[in-house]
Amino acid sequence: MENTNGSGRILLEVKDLKKYFPVKRGIFRRTVAHVKAVDGVSFFIREGETLGLVGESGCGKTTTGRVILKLIEPTSGQVILSRDSQMVDLARLRPRQLKPLRREMQIIFQDPYSSLNPRMTIGDIIAEPLVVHSVARGKEREARVKELLEAVGLNPNYMKRYPHEFSGGQRQRIGIARALALDPKLIICDEPVSALDVSIQAQVINLLQDLQKEFGLTYLFIAHDLSVVRHISDRIAVMYLGRIVEMAETEKIFTVPKHPYTEALLSAVPVPDPEFHRERIILKGDVPSPVNPPSGCHFHPRCPYAQAICSQKVPVLEDIGGGHYASCHFARELKLAGVADFTEKH
Amino acid sequence: MKAQQVKTETALEPLAPPTKNQSFWADNLRQLWANTWSVLKQLFKNPLSASGFIILLGFTLVALLAPWLAPPPERHFNPYMIPQDGYSSTPHPPSVQHPLGTTQNQYDIFYGLIWGTRTAFIIGIIVIFFTLLVGIVIGAVSGYFGGWIDEILMRITEIFLAFPSLVATMVLVTILGRGLDKVMIAFIVFGWMAYARLIRGNVLQAKENTYVEAARAAGANAARILFRHVVPNAIFPVLVVASLDIGTVVLGAAALSFLGIGAPEGYADWGQMINYAHNWILGTNDDKLAYWYTIFFPGLTISLFVLGWNFIGDAFRDIFDPRLRGTR
Numbered sequence: 001m002e003n004t005n006g007s008g009r010i011l012l013e014v015k016d017l018k019k020y021f022p023v024k025r026g027i028f029r030r031t032v033a034h035v036k037a038v039d040g041v042s043f044f045i046r047e048g049e050t051l052g053l054v055g056e057s058g059c060g061k062t063t064t065g066r067v068i069l070k071l072i073e074p075t076s077g078q079v080i081l082s083r084d085s086q087m088v089d090l091a092r093l094r095p096r097q098l099k100p101l102r103r104e105m106q107i108i109f110q111d112p113y114s115s116l117n118p119r120m121t122i123g124d125i126i127a128e129p130l131v132v133h134s135v136a137r138g139k140e141r142e143a144r145v146k147e148l149l150e151a152v153g154l155n156p157n158y159m160k161r162y163p164h165e166f167s168g169g170q171r172q173r174i175g176i177a178r179a180l181a182l183d184p185k186l187i188i189c190d191e192p193v194s195a196l197d198v199s200i201q202a203q204v205i206n207l208l209q210d211l212q213k214e215f216g217l218t219y220l221f222i223a224h225d226l227s228v229v230r231h232i233s234d235r236i237a238v239m240y241l242g243r244i245v246e247m248a249e250t251e252k253i254f255t256v257p258k259h260p261y262t263e264a265l266l267s268a269v270p271v272p273d274p275e276f277h278r279e280r281i282i283l284k285g286d287v288p289s290p291v292n293p294p295s296g297c298h299f300h301p302r303c304p305y306a307q308a309i310c311s312q313k314v315p316v317l318e319d320i321g322g323g324h325y326a327s328c329h330f331a332r333e334l335k336l337a338g339v340a341d342f343t344e345k346h
Numbered sequence: 347m348k349a350q351q352v353k354t355e356t357a358l359e360p361l362a363p364p365t366k367n368q369s370f371w372a373d374n375l376r377q378l379w380a381n382t383w384s385v386l387k388q389l390f391k392n393p394l395s396a397s398g399f400i401i402l403l404g405f406t407l408v409a410l411l412a413p414w415l416a417p418p419p420e421r422h423f424n425p426y427m428i429p430q431d432g433y434s435s436t437p438h439p440p441s442v443q444h445p446l447g448t449t450q451n452q453y454d455i456f457y458g459l460i461w462g463t464r465t466a467f468i469i470g471i472i473v474i475f476f477t478l479l480v481g482i483v484i485g486a487v488s489g490y491f492g493g494w495i496d497e498i499l500m501r502i503t504e505i506f507l508a509f510p511s512l513v514a515t516m517v518l519v520t521i522l523g524r525g526l527d528k529v530m531i532a533f534i535v536f537g538w539m540a541y542a543r544l545i546r547g548n549v550l551q552a553k554e555n556t557y558v559e560a561a562r563a564a565g566a567n568a569a570r571i572l573f574r575h576v577v578p579n580a581i582f583p584v585l586v587v588a589s590l591d592i593g594t595v596v597l598g599a600a601a602l603s604f605l606g607i608g609a610p611e612g613y614a615d616w617g618q619m620i621n622y623a624h625n626w627i628l629g630t631n632d633d634k635l636a637y638w639y640t641i642f643f644p645g646l647t648i649s650l651f652v653l654g655w656n657f658i659g660d661a662f663r664d665i666f667d668p669r670l671r672g673t674r
Contacts, residue, residue, distance in 0.1 A: 069563055102565035115556040119578045125557075129564040178560065 017077035039242030050219040052233030106179035110191040112171035116163040123159030148177040169200035248324040255338040258326035398657025416460040461614035470592035481541025489549030548580035593655025619644035
């Protein structure tokens, strides 16, 4: 299946977004350092496309998603949402100004167990965004909730049941219905399938794709599972230690990566063949602490191609041709291996 | 091409059959009944809690049936005022007209105890309701907003906790003046702190759930998030503790009445009954137990009531929080 979503109009643009969490110590709770969870992230999403955001645990993917929705206040940077051909910088808005914009963007959470209030019925959970924004009342609201339940493949009669009566996959569908309630344009999917069984992962992914077609949704799909991301994304952004290191169309990322970190990630894609032995790029050392990240390129201490400049100068995320963005001093020179080189016999 | 990693066609998850045309209320009522029944069943497994339950059931019946058990005399304006049979100060032993005798100033002991049951329940329920309300609001706001709001509210809570509560209550009642309403106010003012602390802790835990974030993403304001999402998930242990404190509150109120700063003169109140008895505990030189009935019946009533709550309390704790089973 080929994804050909995306009209070309930019829906969301994130510019130099930063989120530093203070580390406080001592009885006076003095700030002694900062965890640089998101450290200058820039990317854009076109209307109707799916941008996959991948990276290992703790690299700031989830924080990025939360900051875009202003569930966490950004330290600096811009989050520009296009709304009726107007550009709005969400990062600067006050809570009151932000509320109408919440209708445009919603979130689907990773954990289907803690994301539904156990003391509310499914109907109340899905209707909550409608109540908060006073869209639809009474019978009309009930009809809308039923419609949403049907859209995510659940029986509308489940309205009066409680979350504990449902399985993980069903709960995730309920979470999706809630996110759809206000007819948003952008949905941030924060690892929506990583807590589910593999068989159910496929169902939920397919549901997300069907809904995208039906409602013209735009997804920011945060995940760490490369095969899932490859399946659903039009473009992929790779994150490492609070920064985007590479962003390009899905096939380009997988066939001609331009950043050494992406190459290392691809070498870890599993191959369903027990006989197959391959060269895997094992990165040296651990992920550095985001409290005290390495100088220059964050990846240089673990990069097999690192040179002197890498520890001195921060590489810029720039277009190196055909919408392929990479932030590596040697992006143009390096000949890196694509996924096929790691997963096929020669 | 891309689809090779993810299997696209999988059988749909089996969905449970839908319930047919069952009304929301019928469903909820049945659920409530099922829960209550299972709690009752567990209560009766333990002889102590079963006897506690039976004792309290008895008191409830007495309170409800007071007008029939001890009908107020004709042209008696306030049924809570104990009728007096004469004005002699010496108590009279049980007789046909006065089944448990009369206490000082000829107040009928039986009548006072029956109507005093109502007073006890009224004090217990009203005081617990309002202390809970204050405690929940302060604790929930403190835990949810955190930061300096939390600091200020918790320091205030600690200041209130620093006073020995019975002494503080006594001082406040003395300032406000005699009367059961004043007693209840004093108990509320110095009674909410434990609930505030307990619910604050539970709120700190509940607010970390993702559904709170989901509500914020939907644009819900703080009040809605707090009272629709956080408090309902933090309140349950507090409710259990509070329901068990009814016995303690009644005992405290009786203590104030005993000291003569609680219920007004002649009001049906257990503490008051003991207060009337305190001059007659030791009878005459010939017969030390001459007036035994003045202290025995009111004392027995209060002891039974508090004992009932304590028996049931331990069982409640075991049922609702199995982790604490066998402690204390």
